[in-house]
Amino acid sequence: MAEKEKSFVDRLWDFFASVKLAIVLFSLIALTSIIGTVIEQNASPEKNIIVLKRLVGENLAPTVYRILDILGFMDMYHSWWFVTLLVLFAMNLIICSLERLPRIWNLIKEPVKPLNPERIPAFPIRKEIVIRHSPETVREALVQSVKQLGFKPMNSPLEDGGYQLYAQKGNWSRLGVYITHLSIIMIMIGAVIGIFFGFNGFLNLPEGYTSDVAYSRKDSKPHPLGFSIRCDDFDVEFYGMSDMPKDYRSWLTVFKDGKEVMKKMIEVNSPLKFEGYTFYQSSYGMLSTGRGFFIFKVKGPGGKTETITKIMGESFIIPGTNIKGTIKKFSPALAISQDGKTYTYAQMMNNPAVYIEFTENGKPKYSGWILKRYPQTWRLPDGSIVQFIDYWGVQYTGLQVRKDPGVWIVYLGCVVMAIGLYMAFFMSHKRIWLIASKAKEGTLIRILATANKNRAGFERKVETLVSNLNREV
Amino acid sequence: MDSSTLFGIATIGYILAMVTYIVYIAFRNKTIGIIASTITIVSFIAHTGAFFMRWYEGYIMGLRSLWHPPISNLYESIIFFVWCLILGYIIIEIKYTNRSFGAFVTPIAGLALAFIEMTGMSKEIEPLVPALQSNWLLAHVTMSFISYALFGLSFATALMYLIEKTEKKTEPAYIFWSFSLGILIVLLIAMTMDYLEFHVAATTSENIKNYLFKATFKSANSVVAITSWIGSFIIIGMVWAFGHHLKRLIGALNVTPELLDELTYKTVAIGFPIFTLGGLIFGAIWADQAWGVYWSWDPKETWSLITWFVYAFFLHARLMRGWRGKRAAIVSVIGFVAVVFTYLGVNLLLSGLHSYGSLS
Ligand code: HEM
Numbered sequence: 057m058a059e060k061e062k063s064f065v066d067r068l069w070d071f072f073a074s075v076k077l078a079i080v081l082f083s084l085i086a087l088t089s090i091i092g093t094v095i096e097q098n099a100s101p102e103k104n105i106i107v108l109k110r111l112v113g114e115n116l117a118p119t120v121y122r123i124l125d126i127l128g129f130m131d132m133y134h135s136w137w138f139v140t141l142l143v144l145f146a147m148n149l150i151i152c153s154l155e156r157l158p159r160i161w162n163l164i165k166e167p168v169k170p171l172n173p174e175r176i177p178a179f180p181i182r183k184e185i186v187i188r189h190s191p192e193t194v195r196e197a198l199v200q201s202v203k204q205l206g207f208k209p210m211n212s213p214l215e216d217g218g219y220q221l222y223a224q225k226g227n228w229s230r231l232g233v234y235i236t237h238l239s240i241i242m243i244m245i246g247a248v249i250g251i252f253f254g255f256n257g258f259l260n261l262p263e264g265y266t267s268d269v270a271y272s273r274k275d276s277k278p279h280p281l282g283f284s285i286r287c288d289d290f291d292v293e294f295y296g297m298s299d300m301p302k303d304y305r306s307w308l309t310v311f312k313d314g315k316e317v318m319k320k321m322i323e324v325n326s327p328l329k330f331e332g333y334t335f336y337q338s339s340y341g342m343l344s345t346g347r348g349f350f351i352f353k354v355k356g357p358g359g360k361t362e363t364i365t366k367i368m369g370e371s372f373i374i375p376g377t378n379i380k381g382t383i384k385k386f387s388p389a390l391a392i393s394q395d396g397k398t399y400t401y402a403q404m405m406n407n408p409a410v411y412i413e414f415t416e417n418g419k420p421k422y423s424g425w426i427l428k429r430y431p432q433t434w435r436l437p438d439g440s441i442v443q444f445i446d447y448w449g450v451q452y453t454g455l456q457v458r459k460d461p462g463v464w465i466v467y468l469g470c471v472v473m474a475i476g477l478y479m480a481f482f483m484s485h486k487r488i489w490l491i492a493s494k495a496k497e498g499t500l501i502r503i504l505a506t507a508n509k510n511r512a513g514f515e516r517k518v519e520t521l522v523s524n525l526n527r528e529v
Numbered sequence: 530m531d532s533s534t535l536f537g538i539a540t541i542g543y544i545l546a547m548v549t550y551i552v553y554i555a556f557r558n559k560t561i562g563i564i565a566s567t568i569t570i571v572s573f574i575a576h577t578g579a580f581f582m583r584w585y586e587g588y589i590m591g592l593r594s595l596w597h598p599p600i601s602n603l604y605e606s607i608i609f610f611v612w613c614l615i616l617g618y619i620i621i622e623i624k625y626t627n628r629s630f631g632a633f634v635t636p637i638a639g640l641a642l643a644f645i646e647m648t649g650m651s652k653e654i655e656p657l658v659p660a661l662q663s664n665w666l667l668a669h670v671t672m673s674f675i676s677y678a679l680f681g682l683s684f685a686t687a688l689m690y691l692i693e694k695t696e697k698k699t700e701p702a703y704i705f706w707s708f709s710l711g712i713l714i715v716l717l718i719a720m721t722m723d724y725l726e727f728h729v730a731a732t733t734s735e736n737i738k739n740y741l742f743k744a745t746f747k748s749a750n751s752v753v754a755i756t757s758w759i760g761s762f763i764i765i766g767m768v769w770a771f772g773h774h775l776k777r778l779i780g781a782l783n784v785t786p787e788l789l790d791e792l793t794y795k796t797v798a799i800g801f802p803i804f805t806l807g808g809l810i811f812g813a814i815w816a817d818q819a820w821g822v823y824w825s826w827d828p829k830e831t832w833s834l835i836t837w838f839v840y841a842f843f844l845h846a847r848l849m850r851g852w853r854g855k856r857a858a859i860v861s862v863i864g865f866v867a868v869v870f871t872y873l874g875v876n877l878l879l880s881g882l883h884s885y886g887s888l889s
Contacts (some may be wrong), residue, residue: 075848082845086838093828093875133826247824295592295656303659324659325818331673336821458821465825470810477802 072151082144088141092132095124104130120314136177146244153237160230168224170212171504181505181515183522188498191218197502197528198490201521207488218493226486230508232479239476242469249462255279259335262343262452263285266311270333270457281333281457283312289446290453292405293493297429299406304337306453332459339454342388342403348449350383354440363445374440378416380389385411386447390425400423408447484509488518501525532586533652535579536608540642542572543615547639550631554778562628569631573615580612583654592656600670601661604652606613609671611638613678621682621792629782633685636717643720645874647741665815672807677868679800680840683793684865687858690789692775694855702855707772711765711863718764719757720746734836749759788830793861794847801840832871839864 062070073075094111095104101121108117119231127260128135155360171177187194198221202209207223214220257270257279268284288307295302303323310318320328327336355361356376371382389402390409401407413423414436427433428444431445435441488505503522507514549565580599587593599605618634621627645652692705698704719742726744741747745757812833817823824830843860846852 075845078845079842079849079852082838082842086835086842089831089835092826093831097826294773298656300656302656303662323667325663325815327818327821334821336819338820428776456821463817465691467814470813473810474802474806477805481798481802 071149072147073155075152077148078152080139080149081148084140087147088138091129095129097133098131098278127462141336144239149237149240157234160234164230168487170220171491172221173214173493176504180511181518183503183518185522185526186495186497186499187501191492191499192496194492194499195219197525198492201525202488202490205517205521216494221490222488224487226483228233229479229483230477230485232483235476236473236480239469239473242472243466246462246465246469249465250460253461255459257457259455259457260452261455263287263290263449266411283310283331285310285335287453289448290451298353306337308335315338332461334458336456337453338456341452341454342405343450343452348447350447351445353443353445357439377440379414379421381412381414381442383410384413390427405451410444432470486514532579532582535575537580539572539576539579542568542575543635543638543642546572547635550635552630554629554782557781558721565631566622566628569615570619573619574776576612587654590654592654597657601657602651602655604645604650606670606674607641610674610677611641613675614638614681617678617682625788627784629779629784630685633689634682637681637685640720641719643724647720647723649763660795660819663815663818665811665818669807669815672803672811675802676804676808679796679874680865682867683800683861686792687861689779689784690786690793691855693779693786693789698769698773702859704769705859707769708765710813711768711797714763714768715761793858797840797843797861801844804837809837827873828875832875836864836867836871839867
């Protein structure tokens with residue numbers, strides 16, 4: 057029969073169903089991606105021109121930059137041609153899988169059938185043993201040994217009074233490849249949904265402030281959230297007495313229609329989620345205009361403790377005494393130089409310290425720095441304790457605000473991919489036949505088996521089965 | 530004894546083992562082979578001990594919780610990579626009762642360990658900054674390095690396969706493997722020179738932070754630098770010119786190309802799912818938890834993806850006629866180069882090109 061001229065649609069289908077295209081796309085995506093790791097994406101032109109000068113020299117750099125810019129390399133992962141590559145890749149994957157799925161499906165659906173004992177095809181694993189008992193007496197032992205390998209054997213009688221046990225398992229594992237391919241499509245769909253319907257923004261929220269908007273990363277435009285969020289407090293914890301941060305924490309409260317609905321402390325790896333929005337701890341800072349509240353826990357010599365909140369310049373009385381403390385100075389990060397002078401070494405609250413002057417009945421008594429991180433500075437000469445709890449209201453927490461309605465599809469795709477890869481690489485489709493026929497000395501048992509993966513491993517199991525049979529019967 | 534002493538013993542042991550395996554390949558003397566295996570196993574035990582000691586040290590110093598094994602900075606992760614690589618190798622040596630892979634696997638370990646010494650990277654036990662305190666990150670790093678080690682093994686077997694299978698010196702596959710092996714040898718020699726110059730001869734009194742290639746390609750003395758380049762080309766040329774002798778050596782060691790091909794596929798077939806789950810998926814989950822973006826196309830992420838595509842290429846190439854065998858082996862070699870670039874190149878080369886972060 058002469059080959060029929062294929063229609064355009066058929067040819068297009070064949071083109072997209074080929075593994076060759078997949079190989080070409082793997083290479084193209086990998087190779088072009090490299091360029092995007094050399095050229096900094098979405099950076100200012102000067103930065104990349106400097107990079108190009110190092111690579112191609114002073115003279116060529118501006119021209120190369122212009123060419124790359126026109127081709128979209130400055131934001132290449134979102135350029136039309138890279139997106140086209142990804143679309144082609146997705147089509148390749150879908151059509152290739154659709155093309156092969158029916159055949160695989162039939163293979164999976166097909167039950168194992170008994171073999172014709174006269175014409176046994178060449179199987180990769182074949183063993184023979186002879187046992188000095190009739191087929192009937194060894195039947196139970198044979199069934200048990202096959203069950204031990206995890207098969208549920210079926211039985212079919214032979215004409216000579218013998219019988220045949222046969223079984224298969226793992227036939228579903230042939231779907232592993234297609235489940236893996238499906239998962240890639242799921243992840244891509246999830247990512248596209250995120251790009252079109254998601255929101256990526258930020259919100260710098262000072263302690264004590266409430267906001268009902270976040271700001272877009274793209275154009276810094278306010279984006280209404282539909283609820284409001286308040287920063288109750290922000291704090292950095294350090295390793296021991298070092299300046300190495302151990303943890304950043306924000307205490308947040310969510311309000312919906314004027315009512316408080318949620319309170320949560322967030323940390324770097326533990327965000328707050330509400331109505332599809334997620335708030336991540338991403339940065340922090342000090343307000344330049346900061347006028348905050350000093351919070352102390354003051355314990356007098358009599359043992360009475362009070363919590364006191366004051367602003368700069370205000371005074372308080374130590375309970376049970378006539379001693380008055382006045383807040384004079386503040387340093388977010390106090391250090392002492394070698395000649396004993398104090399100075400501020402950072403503009404972050406690394407080592408907050410407050411300078412307080414104490415007087416008794418108007419007469420100066422003592423004065424000095426009280427440091428939040430050093431409890432030994434809290435104790436006054438007369439035994440009272442002024443614990444510096446916080447300087448509240450001068451820091452802001454930097455929140456990353458995201459809404460990604462596609463992310464659960466991406467995660468589901470990841471789970472599906474894990475399952476698919478497990479099936480594709482760690483499971484195999486195994487079939488086994490035991491043909492027990494009458495022989496002069498007893499029973500001839502022929503064992504035939506196949507596996508589509510890790511055949512050597514399966515062969516070893518079959519060998520164990522044979523040696524067990526030899527020992528037991 | 531502390532963990533760094535034990536690490537030192539293991540490092541010297543692996544380098545000794547490397548030399549012994551190469552001698553074994555050259556003379557095919559069984560006793561030498563047994564010595565090589567013994568050195569490897571003893572070093573591995575020392576290495577394992579050092580790993581757990583460092584873990585414990587981080588805990589008693591109050592810098593890390595008991596849940597954080599020492600795999601959080603560059604130094605610790607290279608050490609862990611070597612541990613996985615040697616473990617994988619020992620399993621293969623026992624399972625296939627064949628020692629000759631040792632001469633190809635231990636140089637990878639030697640290169641990695643020499644790299645630590647030459648760059649003068651920090652070996653301190655560091656406290657974890659907030660973003661790193663994540664169990665996802667832990668799973669991500671552990672699994673990534675297990676898969677890197679498996680890819681390293683497949684690199685070694687693929688290279689041996691190519692050596693055995695190529696006939697003519699003009700054939701692309703021959704040129705490919707002889708150049709790859711030549712570059713590997715040049716790197717080993719260059720790092721040894723760095724080591725000798727800065728650690729043994731101690732020619733410099735000042736404390737250079739990064740010795741890498743300072744004794745050769747990056748020498749302040751331009752004569753030395755130029756000689757190094759010329760020397761490298763000569764070495765690569767010699768490997769090309771005399772490489773066919775290697776074929777006879779490997780051929781005499783009872784490793785059939787079929788076994789090598791099977792091992793290359795098997796190590797990738799185990800490494801690929803582990804890399805996908807640990808390297809890509811867990812990495813994305815961690816990024817999502819820490820910063821709210823599961824994928825941001827940053828150079829490190831992109832290079833992981835490139836590596837993933839190269840190995841996907843490898844797996845699918847086997848489905849096409851004419852792509853089994855030599856071509857697939859070449860892809861596997863390229864895959865491991867991508868792995869190394871993902872881990873080191875991004876930090877070393879790209880970050881030097883831009884001005885963010887570097888080796889510390
Ligand atoms: C990066 C994306 C891809 C991944 C992670 C992936 C994953 C896999 C895996 C793990 C296997 C099993 C390989 C083995 O057992 O050695 C496989 C097989 C296969 N893949 Fe892919 N694949 C991808 C893309 C594609 C594409 C775009 C096509 C389109 C042609 C394709 C076509 C095939 C075919 C035809 C098989 C063999 C199926 C069989 O043996 O029955 N794959 N894939």
